Amino acid sequence: MTKSGYIAIIGKPNVGKSTFINAFIGETISIITRKAQTTRDKILAVYTDENTQIIFLDSPGIHISKKEINQFMLKEAISAIKDADLVLFLVEYNNSQMDKVNKKILDYTLSKNKPIILLINKIDKYKTPVKMLEAIDFWKKQADFNEIIPISAFKGFNQKLLLKEFKKYLPEHPFYYPTDFLTDKDERFIISELIREQILLLTHEEIPYDSAVVIDKFLNIENNITVDATIVLARESQKRVILGSKGTMIKKIRENAQENAINILNKNIKLKIFVKIDKNWSTVNEKIEKLGYSNKTDLSDFL
Ligand SMILES: Nc1nc2c(ncn2[C@@H]2O[C@H](COP(=O)(O)OP(=O)(O)OP(=O)(O)O)[C@@H](O)[C@H]2O)c(=O)[nH]1
Ligand SMILES: [Mg+2]
Incomplete structure (x- = not known):
């Protein structure tokens, strides 16, 4: 039996969501820049191997503003959470604080009963491993995450290990897309x-x-x-x-x-x-x- 499901990548702007997806898939699917609010649309990126198909949903960084284009972006992110079998909640090494926005994202995802894996990104920026352990400790106290995994989307990560973790939360399901399908965007x-x-x-x-x-x-x-x-x-x-x-x-x-x-x-x-x-x-x-x-x-x- 194959496993197949939707994984939404959610977080504040600029934490590295698109970088992570592109690196995991090994293709440039989403654009990446140093500026916050780079991604505007929910973008689907599909990973397929012999027995697993993951449909990643890249999403605009959550930023709460009344401006219509920002409201559209927020809807794209929220709809990604709603569609997900598993939510990857990305935070950055240096904003590992439970600010208002991160709390809102977390509470909302938990209220929808979605499993959440916390990915602490940009660990290449840590000067010492102690800092990283402190960050893990901090986040452990914030919510009952299914897993907490430090990564560097930039410098590389252990794809095999992540895949094994992700698979635990994917349902047994036939593949949603043909095996060579990469993205819904033309x-x-x-x-x-x-x-x-x-x-x-x-x-x-x-x-x-x-x-x-x-x-x-x-x-x-x-x-x-x-x-x-x-x-x-x-x-x-x-x-x-x-x-x-x-x-x-x-x-x-x-x-x-x-x-x-x-x-x-x-x-x-x-x-x-x-x-x-x-x-x-x-x-x-x-x-x-x-x-x-x-x-x-x-x-x-x-x-
Ligand atoms: N040092 C470091 N920089 C990273 C890492 N991952 C991403 N970045 C950088 O962070 C910036 C933002 O990356 P994006 O992937 O565009 O971030 P995003 O979360 O998709 O941003 P939005 O689309 O605006 O929400 C870029 O300059 C990346 O090169 C990492 O692991 N380490
Ligand atoms: Mg992005």
């Missing part, structure tokens, strides 16, 4: 994320959070892909920054995203990028839905 989504990744890496302040990327045209002829994409911004003044002096910024965004897309998708890709203003899009519900950010999850039992 090439259009991946290219739009690679563009957003460059915006996150190259611009600052509110611009990454007020940017969305839509794919207007996607043509694939014998592995030659032509893509027209538009960066949607919330304010006129942001356009100047995205274009840069003499168009240098948009050129850099386009070149880097195109190069990454070619390497990740292993296809010949020609990318064109346009820029458009959709005034205050990130704070207007109808506008974020039009840009593809729609999730009907009820947040009343979380907030």
